[in-house]
Amino acid sequence: MEVSFAKEIEKLKLSAGETFHGEGILAVTKALLQSGVSYVGGYQGAPVSHLIDVMVQAAPDMAKLGVHVEPCTNEASAAAMLGASIMYPVRGAVTWKSIVGTNVAADALSNLASPGVMGGALIIVGEDFGEGSSVIQERTHAYAMKSTLWLMDPRPNLPSIVTCVERAFELSEASNTPVMMELRIRACHVQGSFEAKDNIAPAISGRRVLAEPAPHQYEQLAHPPVTFGHERKKSSERMAAARAFIREQRLNEVFDGAQGDVGIIVQGGLYNALIRALAELGLADAGGNCDLPIMALNVVYPLVPEEIIGFTEGKRAVLVLEEGQPEYIENEIGTILRRAKSPVVLAGKDILPMAGEYTSEVMAKGVGTFLREHLPGIGNQLGDTAYAEEIEALRAEAQRLLAAPVPPRPPSFCTGCPERPFFAALKLTQQEIGPVHYSADIGCHAFATFAPFNFGNSILGYGMSLASNASVASFQQKRPLAVMGDGGFWHNGLLSGVTSRLLNGGDGVLVIMKNGYTSATGTQEVISSPDPALKLAAAEKSATHGETTIEDALTGVGVKWLRTVHTYKVSQMRDTLREAFSTKFSGLKVIVAEGECQLERQRRVKPIRAKALAAGERVVRTRFGVDEDTCTGDHSCIRLSGCPTLTVKTATDPLKTDPVAHVTNGCVGCGLCGEVAHAATLCPSFWRAEVISNPTWWDRTRSRLRRIFTLGAVA
Numbered sequence: 001m002e003v004s005f006a007k008e009i010e011k012l013k014l015s016a017g018e019t020f021h022g023e024g025i026l027a028v029t030k031a032l033l034q035s036g037v038s039y040v041g042g043y044q045g046a047p048v049s050h051l052i053d054v055m056v057q058a059a060p061d062m063a064k065l066g067v068h069v070e071p072c073t074n075e076a077s078a079a080a081m082l083g084a085s086i087m088y089p090v091r092g093a094v095t096w097k098s099i100v101g102t103n104v105a106a107d108a109l110s111n112l113a114s115p116g117v118m119g120g121a122l123i124i125v126g127e128d129f130g131e132g133s134s135v136i137q138e139r140t141h142a143y144a145m146k147s148t149l150w151l152m153d154p155r156p157n158l159p160s161i162v163t164c165v166e167r168a169f170e171l172s173e174a175s176n177t178p179v180m181m182e183l184r185i186r187a188c189h190v191q192g193s194f195e196a197k198d199n200i201a202p203a204i205s206g207r208r209v210l211a212e213p214a215p216h217q218y219e220q221l222a223h224p225p226v227t228f229g230h231e232r233k234k235s236s237e238r239m240a241a242a243r244a245f246i247r248e249q250r251l252n253e254v255f256d257g258a259q260g261d262v263g264i265i266v267q268g269g270l271y272n273a274l275i276r277a278l279a280e281l282g283l284a285d286a287g288g289n290c291d292l293p294i295m296a297l298n299v300v301y302p303l304v305p306e307e308i309i310g311f312t313e314g315k316r317a318v319l320v321l322e323e324g325q326p327e328y329i330e331n332e333i334g335t336i337l338r339r340a341k342s343p344v345v346l347a348g349k350d351i352l353p354m355a356g357e358y359t360s361e362v363m364a365k366g367v368g369t370f371l372r373e374h375l376p377g378i379g380n381q382l383g384d385t386a387y388a389e390e391i392e393a394l395r396a397e398a399q400r401l402l403a404a405p406v407p408p409r410p411p412s413f414c415t416g417c418p419e420r421p422f423f424a425a426l427k428l429t430q431q432e433i434g435p436v437h438y439s440a441d442i443g444c445h446a447f448a449t450f451a452p453f454n455f456g457n458s459i460l461g462y463g464m465s466l467a468s469n470a471s472v473a474s475f476q477q478k479r480p481l482a483v484m485g486d487g488g489f490w491h492n493g494l495l496s497g498v499t500s501r502l503l504n505g506g507d508g509v510l511v512i513m514k515n516g517y518t519s520a521t522g523t524q525e526v527i528s529s530p531d532p533a534l535k536l537a538a539a540e541k542s543a544t545h546g547e548t549t550i551e552d553a554l555t556g557v558g559v560k561w562l563r564t565v566h567t568y569k570v571s572q573m574r575d576t577l578r579e580a581f582s583t584k585f586s587g588l589k590v591i592v593a594e595g596e597c598q599l600e601r602q603r604r605v606k607p608i609r610a611k612a613l614a615a616g617e618r619v620v621r622t623r624f625g626v627d628e629d630t631c632t633g634d635h636s637c638i639r640l641s642g643c644p645t646l647t648v649k650t651a652t653d654p655l656k657t658d659p660v661a662h663v664t665n666g667c668v669g670c671g672l673c674g675e676v677a678h679a680a681t682l683c684p685s686f687w688r689a690e691v692i693s694n695p696t697w698w699d700r701t702r703s704r705l706r707r708i709f710t711l712g713a714v715a
Helices: 006-011 024-034 049-057 059-065 075-081 098-113 141-147 158-175 185-189 226-248 268-280 305-312 328-339 360-374 384-402 420-433 444-449 486-504 532-541 549-557 570-582 598-614 672-679 697-714
Strands: 019-023 039-042 068-071 092-097 121-127 150-152 179-184 191-195 253-255 262-267 294-297 299-301 317-321 345-347 438-440 481-485 508-514 561-566 588-594 619-626 646-649 660-663 686-693
Touching: 006 019, 006 024, 006 049, 019 024, 024 049, 024 158, 024 179, 024 185, 024 191, 039 049, 039 075, 049 059, 049 068, 049 092, 059 068, 075 092, 075 098, 092 098, 098 121, 098 141, 121 158, 141 150, 141 179, 141 299, 141 328, 150 158, 158 179, 158 191, 158 226, 179 185, 179 268, 185 268, 226 305, 262 268, 262 305, 262 328, 262 360, 268 294, 268 360, 305 328, 317 328, 317 360, 328 345, 345 360, 420 570, 420 672, 438 444, 444 481, 481 486, 486 508, 486 549, 486 588, 508 570, 549 561, 549 588, 561 570, 570 588, 570 672, 598 619, 619 672, 672 686
Parallel strands: 039 068, 039 092, 092 121, 121 179, 150 179, 262 294, 262 317, 317 345, 438 481, 481 508, 508 588, 561 588
Antiparallel strands: 019 191, 150 299, 253 294, 619 660, 619 686, 646 660
16 A cells, blocks of 8 residues: 555654544554554555555564454454354454444354454444445445344544444453444544554464464354254343443443433434434534433444333424434334333434434424424424425525536546546447447446446445356347456455356456556455556556466466456457457456556655756656647547547637547646557547657757757748
8 A cells, every 4th residue: 555644644643641643543542452453454445455554564563462464355354253242352443434344244243243253353444425425325234133233333533433433342351252333434533533542462362372273162063953042041141231331331331412302313423413413403512412302322232122112202203313224113112102101202214214324404304393283382393394495595595506407417537547547448349339238347347327428237235246157148149248346356256256167157348457456445466456566667667566366366267268458458448348249268257457546656656756957867757638729629539548638628719610639737647548549540630749848958959959950841
């Protein structure tokens, strides 16, 4: 990883009495060390990538504490790490992105939950849910209920988050059950402070090793017939122990309010948004002081019946604010109240949206509706109607100031991204052979589903593109195409896609984007990432990074048709694709599209260039542009590229009515525009120039000679 987390690492070293300032996910990282964690693992993904990234870079400091840190190859690998806590009194934590990661880890989680754990086991899930999400709109809650794993949802402020992390290990140990903690995007990135504690070196670790392994105990294996006993323990002993701990430690918080006739039960993670909504209604202040009693559930599963009944006692109605569907919490609260024969009226999804993110605006509307029915003395005086009118007025004002709707700006590849030229080549290929069934995958390359490429018939999961078109070849004349990144390939594409296709002798074309990293999540390294010795050479020469690990793996499992092509060679890639779709070879055909992530390259090149400039050394930078006089304004180059720096501008020639193509100063000199122009036989309007800083005498002489001969030719 090229991004430096030096400042964040220093914050992890804070001692008792010092104040930590930073964001939520880094507070979680610090809290893990304060809790005496022995091992940490995980698979990258927003919004929790920061946790594992920082710990990986802090490996020397972690080693001093004896903490083992491991970036895993997928979420199942991470979940399986927690197996260390089944038979040993060691605390472990793993992390991954939301429901998509939990889906991958599901098998390991079920087998972990069955025997339970001896040491504290914590699973930190970045609950990427709502309008700002980048994944499937599902929740982790169902998995917690299914496997009887406890689920925490801390209030989004740093002291609460840190306390919940520390208590999560204690809860896990008190009930012999793994604990999941969900953190929404806003919780992960919320800024704040808390009073730090000393980091605790674990009693069992890499610095304090055990002389002997734990003895065999069949009862602790997830294997019949003992699994039947595990199931009974889950619902009796472990659940009871968990509820007792939650109640004794007061993990759920109750905030009193003057209006005691009604109350609100809210997921901890939604507390901040609720207070904002109540403030807009005039029922709370910025400090969180509220007129309505609130119960914030920092533990959303299991619920404690005594706590629910105690909170609702004496109230006529209670509103449950639960994001997403189904309404697991509302249904469980309803069951608790029915069994207690409570007369309280329960409201929730009947007046709030069944699906979608619960923003302050959504909650203000729901709370207003609830209070007008159950507390009319206040409800009828609320300003939620005025609030809605104010929102509409602001939107109308924004529309007036913009004068026109904001033009759509679909997500796209980074400037100079090595994956863009592949899709330009594919578009050229399809102009010859027609459209093909395209199975997309998770990763940067998924941007090809947007304009100007508009590729893709399905996205089924990370590394699943090849597996998802396994049956398509059986009923189509043309071979189907699957694209995945090297991150997806190592995540599970090699097994679920490649080996499965080889086992069944299926036909098809697979393209693996070999950019050297799991790029979409912040460029974490994979097994085929370039080694440090090759990184500098690649940066200086703009060459391939020299690793052939992916090709070796493909050859090793039996792939016979294999080509490696650099993505920037658009003509060669087009010809290779044409060959893959037309060859008489029946079977899997794999093209490794090689081209290092441009962000990683720029992160290395810029410091090298800056150092050379400061030393007065000769530095050459390549620039591309468009000759305005030659450009016809048909914009074919843009439709085949989509590069953010390749745009249009008004022509200076008054006879040209259409805008001409233009390359902005953001160009990184990848050369794609010229390559596309050549491969597609477009107009010769693109030019290439070398910008030389600190030129030598020979550079200056050549420049003078060129100007002389150019002027002579014009004359």
